[in-house]
Amino acid sequence: MNSRVGQYLSGRPVLALAVFFFCVMAAVPVGLFLVFAVTTAIMSAVSLVFLEGFLLSVAAITLLCVLSGLAFFSVMVAAIFAAFYVTVSSLLNFYHTSQLTKQDKEEEEEEEEDMLTKDHMK
Numbered sequence: 001m002n003s004r005v006g007q008y009l010s011g012r013p014v015l016a017l018a019v020f021f022f023c024v025m026a027a028v029p030v031g032l033f034l035v036f037a038v039t040t041a042i043m044s045a046v047s048l049v050f051l052e053g054f055l056l057s058v059a060a061i062t063l064l065c066v067l068s069g070l071a072f073f074s075v076m077v078a079a080i081f082a083a084f085y086v087t088v089s090s091l092l093n094f095y096h097t098s099q100l101t102k103q104d105k106e107e108e109e110e111e112e113e114d115m116l117t118k119d120h121m122k
Contacts (some may be wrong), residue, residue, distance in 0.1 A: 016080045021074030029066045061065060 009016040036059050044052040 013076050017081060018075045018078035021077055022071050025070045025074060026067055029063060029070070033063045
């Protein structure tokens, strides 16, 4: 990722995830729109110019609505994954820290027992 956009997204994984979800989910509606556009262009060759303009306008508005919904959905999915990642990493960090404190307490107790044993031997 040597481009500016690639470097920008490398530093922002949640935004990169949202862009990825948007691109993947937008492929099918865009493809269907292109097929529809080509079909209506062929129909216009048969002189249905006014109908084609109306249908393309309706299709463009529909595509705009679908892509807006997909963009919102991909941002929400990326936010949910980010929240899940933060939660899991915090839980693992807490668990790991508590394990270390248990080990430290056990080592301190062993040192105290050794000190008491040495004092009794004298």
